[in-house]
Amino acid sequence: MKKKRKIFSKFYLGLMLVFFYLPIVYTVIFSFNDSRSLTVFDGFSLRWYERMFNDRTMMQAIGYTFLIAILATLISTIVGTITAIALSKSRKSVQLVMEQLNNLPIMNPDIVTAVGLLMLFSSIRFIEKGFMTLLLAHVMFCIPYVILSIMPKLRTLDPNLAEAALDLGATPWQAMTKVIVPQIMPGILSGALIAFTMSFDDFVISYFVTGNGVSNISILVYTMSKRINPSINAISTIVILIITVALILINVLPMLRKKEVKA
Amino acid sequence: MKQFAKMAIPYAIWAAVMIAIPMLMILLYAITESGNGVVTLKFTLDNFIYFLTDPALLRVLMTSFKIAIYTTILCILIGYPAAYFMSxxxxxxxxxxxxLITLPTWINMLVRTYAWMGMLQVDGLFAQILGMLGIGDVQLIGTEGAVIFVMVYNFLPFMILQIYTSLSKMDKSYLEAASDLGANKVQSFWRVTFPLSLPGVISGITLVFLPAASTFQxxxxxxxxxxxxxxxxxxxxxxxxxxxxxxxxxSLIMAVIIMFSMYLAKKVDKDPSTRGRI
Structure with missing residues (x-):
């Protein structure tokens, strides 16, 4: 009886994983298909990759996606860290108001944030829609997640440490970078990671605030997918590959390091 | 510590411009007539009345929430056993x-959805499998069922991870206590494990319902x-x-309905009478 239950639970989890990976495997396989068909595999070919690399709009979209994700991660991690530390030392009332404001983009559906930003950017004349608005919007929705992942770490921190640093003659900046930041590093790193993937994957907000032909991978897939286009499979496979490698590195490296320490 | 507190000012200004003003603009546009300048605002409720009286638009509103609710329920029903077996x-x-369950959630949602678009095509993989099973000519793409199916695919991992987290945090000694007191497996599941995992189910609901109700892609x-x-x-x-x-x-109607349901979910979660009745 017990054994039967164990087999069933493994079967169920296996089925779940098949469900999750079926479309991913399907995409990768059909990116190498020789024909346009999405149902019959006509032999191995790299023609869709060739077409992707020769397509300027596709390469540009990949470039913009990375550039914006890296810039948005850098900016939002730095600003988020400074703000989180500052808020932890502020009055309770200030903290409360800022937390509410900060939670708004997280609680709000993406599309509501998106139309709000669209109206804001449209009413400011000197901002040209495109790269700049995309970057501003991404920084805007990334910072709240960075702050949210750092705050709990700050709460467990001993407040006397920063105080001691200041008493010993450190400037506030030194106290922050040399005393507080090293202790909340795990929070900062996970915040940065969330920011990067949020920016890398974003579709809804980017779709509304962009303009002048600037697009990221998500917008590209959305606009191209109105017709069957196997190049999308090629670009998807590249996204899948990058994310998989990054995640495996992030998850496996610490495990290996732990083992080394143990040995 | 004043030196530190000052450093929050730049972000406070940024948040006022980038977070507060857009929301105020939505509110302002929602309650004014179209085509007026900043100087000549004409307030009106027509924009809301327009939605609440047009049957076609009301139907869209109903469909959205129906799809979101079905998606959420299916995610709980499929996700709970998965999370339980995982623990x-x-x-x-x-x-x-x-x-393995986290990984797909990090891959772009558009990319995953596009893959299903290929598989659910009229002559696609799923239609062929169904054909082989003798169930021919079923329209998949373009139906409500297919939309719910792909939503479950996209949001299920979030539900599983939330429930799994609350199950793995659970103190196992409660289960021992239950069996010492004579409860059998089924009883101890429904009266100990399940109530203790409810916070996970509720945060899973918020993570599934919100994006499911507001998606358009x-x-x-x-x-x-x-x-x-x-x-x-x-x-x-x-x-x-x-x-x-x-x-x-x-947008305002949707934001209010969704935020209100989130608020309710949080309230239920905090209400001691619904949590962990042992």
């Missing part, structure tokens, strides 16, 4: 399975325009017809 695995497999790609949701309405008001006033009104 019973031994540690070696558990981290691997955890990683899944209904566009998988519904092929024949399953319009609120998100598609908002998209067409802002990007096609350029009617910001009506678009703002419907």
């Amino acid at each position: 019973k695995l031994n540690e070696k497999y558990r981290t691997t399975v955890l990683l 899944i209904s566009q790609l998988i519904g092929q325009g024949s399953v319009p949701m609120i998100g598609n309405l908002i998209e067409s008001f802002f990007l096609k017809t350029g009617d910001w006033n009506k678009g703002s009104a419907i």
Whole structure:
């Protein structure tokens, strides 16, 4: 009886994983298909990759996606860290108001944030829609997640440490970078990671605030997918590959390091 | 510590401009007539009345929430056993399975949805499998069922991970106590494990319901325009017809309904009478 239950639970989890990976495997396989068909595999070919690399709009979209994700991660991690530390030392009332404001983009559906930003950017004349608005919007929705992942770490921190640093003659900046930041590093790193993937994957907000032909991978897939286009499979496979490698590195490296320490 | 507190000022200004003003603009556009300048605001409730009286638009509103509710229920029904079985695995497999379930959520949603678009095509993989099983000619793409299916696919991992987290945090000694007191497996599940995992279910609901109710890309790609949701309405008001006033009104209606349901969910979660009755 017990054994039967164990087999069933493994079967169920296996089925779940098949469900999750079926479309991913399907995409990768059909990116190498020789024909346009999405149902019959006509032999191995790299023609869709060739077409992707020769397509300027596709390469540009990949470039913009990375550039914006890296810039948005850098900016939002730095600003988020400074703000989180500052808020932890502020009055309770200030903290409360800022937390509410900060939670708004997280609680709000993406599309509501998106139309709000669209109206804001449209009413400011000197901002040209495109790269700049995309970057501003991404920084805007990334910072709240960075702050949210750092705050709990700050709460467990001993407040006397920063105080001691200041008493010993450190400037506030030194106290922050040399005393507080090293202790909340795990929070900062996970915040940065969330920011990067949020920016890398974003579709809804980017779709509304962009303009002048600037697009990221998500917008590209959305606009191209109105017709069957196997190049999308090629670009998807590249996204899948990058994310998989990054995640495996992030998850496996610490495990290996732990083992080394143990040995 | 004043030196530190000052450093929050730049972000406070940024948040006022980038977070508060856009929300105020939505509110302002929703309650004013179209085509007036900043100086000559004409307030009106017509934008809201327009939605609440047009049966076609009301139907879209209903469809969206119906799809979101079905998606959420299916995610609980499918996700709960998965999370439960995961928490019973031994540690070696558990981290691997955890990683395997997390990984797809990091891959772009558009990319995953596009893959289903291919598989659910008229002559696609699924139609062929169904054909082999003798169930021929079933329309998949462009139906409500297909939209719900792909939404479950996209949001299920979030539900599993939330429930799994609350199950793995659970103090196992409660179960021992239950069995010492004579409860059998089924009783101890329904009276100990399940109530203790409810916070996970509730945060899973918020993570599934919110994006499911407001998505427009899944209904566009998988519904092929024949399953319009609120998100598609908002998209067409802002990007096609350029009617910001009506678009703002419907955005506001959706934001209020969703935030209110989130608030309720949190309240239920905090209410001691619903939590862990042992």
